[in-house]
Amino acid sequence: MASMNKPNQSTLLTDLTPYIYGTTRLGDDKIPFSERIKMARTAMETGVWFHASNQYNNAHQVLRAAFDEDRTKIPKLIVKLEGNSISELHKDLHNNLEPLGLENLEIGQLCLGTGELARDFANGGECYWEFVRIKAEGLVNRFVLEVFPWTSGTALQALKAGYPEGVVDGYIYYLNPLQRFASNELWELLNERKEAQIALRTVAGGPVHWLRDVPGVAWKEYLQKRAVKIAPIFERSGVENWTEFCVRFAFSFENIRATVGATSHAENLNEFLNASKHIQPLPTGIIDEITRLQYRWSDETDMHAEAWTM
Numbered sequence: 001m002a003s004m005n006k007p008n009q010s011t012l013l014t015d016l017t018p019y020i021y022g023t024t025r026l027g028d029d030k031i032p033f034s035e036r037i038k039m040a041r042t043a044m045e046t047g048v049w050f051h052a053s054n055q056y057n058n059a060h061q062v063l064r065a066a067f068d069e070d071r072t073k074i075p076k077l078i079v080k081l082e083g084n085s086i087s088e089l090h091k092d093l094h095n096n097l098e099p100l101g102l103e104n105l106e107i108g109q110l111c112l113g114t115g116e117l118a119r120d121f122a123n124g125g126e127c128y129w130e131f132v133r134i135k136a137e138g139l140v141n142r143f144v145l146e147v148f149p150w151t152s153g154t155a156l157q158a159l160k161a162g163y164p165e166g167v168v169d170g171y172i173y174y175l176n177p178l179q180r181f182a183s184n185e186l187w188e189l190l191n192e193r194k195e196a197q198i199a200l201r202t203v204a205g206g207p208v209h210w211l212r213d214v215p216g217v218a219w220k221e222y223l224q225k226r227a228v229k230i231a232p233i234f235e236r237s238g239v240e241n242w243t244e245f246c247v248r249f250a251f252s253f254e255n256i257r258a259t260v261g262a263t264s265h266a267e268n269l270n271e272f273l274n275a276s277k278h279i280q281p282l283p284t285g286i287i288d289e290i291t292r293l294q295y296r297w298s299d300e301t302d303m304h305a306e307a308w309t310m
Contacts, residue, residue, distance in 0.1 A: 012196040013142075013170045013257040017048040019247070019276035020078065020198070021269070022262030027057030031264055033065075040066035042266050044073045046273060051109075051200075051260045052100075053080035054092070060099040067101060078107040078144065078172070078198070078260075084115035086130045093139060108140040109172055114151060114307065122154045124163040131167050144198060147173040149302040149310065152183035159189055170196035170257065176246050177234070178204040178211070178226040180294040181310075183303055191255055199250040202261030202272065207242045208234055220310060222301055229293055237286050243268075244275040245282070249290065252281035 021043040026036045040062055043050070054060050067074045079096050083089030089110075097103065110131075112118040120127045134140050145168050147155050155171065158164055171190055174181040179201065182190065190197060204227075210217045212227035239245040243261075250259040261272050281287070302310065 013144075013198070014196075016198070016258040017276075018251070018258055018279060019202075019272045020049040020051050020258050020260040021046075021075075021272075022200075022260045023050055023052045023059045023063065024056050024262040025264035026062040027059035028264060029057060033062065036062045036264065037065050037069075039264055039266065039269075041069065041073075043269060044070070044075055046269070048075065048273070049078065049106075049258070050075045051078045051262075052096075054096050054099065055080065055082075060096070064099055064101055074102075076106040077102075078109055079105050080111050080146070081108045081140075082111040082113070084113055084117050086117065086127055089117065089130075090134075093134070097139070104138050105140045107142045107144055107169075108134075109144050109146050110168070111146045112151065112154065114154070118151065118154045121163070122157040124158065124161055128163060128167050142169040143167065144170040144172045144196075147171055147182050147186065148307070149181055149183060149298070149305055150307045152181075152186045152303070156183065156186045156189065159186070159193070159195075170198060172198040172200060172260075174201045175199035175250055175253075175256070175259075176201055176204040177208070177230045177249050177290050178223055179310075180298065181302065184295055184298050187298075191253070194255055196257050197253075197255050199256050199259040202250065202259045203243055203246045209242075222297075222310065226293075226297065230290065233286060233289055237282065239282075241271065241275075243271045247272070247275040248279060248282045249287070251279045252287045 026040055044066060052059065052063060081089055082092050112121055117127055131143055145155055180187065205211060205219065205223065206217050208227050208231045211223055212231050218224040218227065234242065234245050237245060247259055250256050263269055
């Protein structure tokens, strides 16, 4: 497939709010439904973008209830779209639009997995024309491609050939001091080409000292081990809190447009918002130290992991 007309990369995704509210916790049924609606409304009042998925238990029901209370405050959304084929992706698109009471999405996050659709994407197949058609129909305004270590090869192959140009507007993946879920080669190519990028999982699951010291906070052993390495760097930085450190880390890379962090607590939301007001990159020495660790972690661990084990 020939690439579409390539837009100016420097202008892509520049309208995002620096902090995007992740809605994962709105699906936590241990929290009363009414409290989750209240949290959604609190986030809506701030004017930030939202990141959502119909995988988050009944988070869409919470969002719909919050949206229906004041549809003038519905945020712009990035929503996960999954499927191993175009037909499955179409189905998932409507399975997101209908529960939310929306006619279109501002950004669809292409979660292509490792099956048929991923192979078609890597090889410049018909899926690109389908993505263009979805945009033309007004169902999705823009697309970003989700990347994990086990899908980095798909993105890398397509990007090297230029297939996503003019169709995919950016890339989205876990990026925080403990995780960089784009392979080393893909990471370098994304930045070389100045591709717009969105960082997921701002704080890596919790404060670094909790991840290091409190049993069970780190959901996998590798995160606890990485927290052991990162905690002293954080302490030497002099940054006031972990949230600010993580936000500044993400925005130390020029092509990062936003960072997505989830919470069910208003005080944590305020911490994200405060950290995102006047963002200063971290000192170069700090970034270089963490970047060296992430290159090693990617080679030694991430790129050998089976899907969904990290």
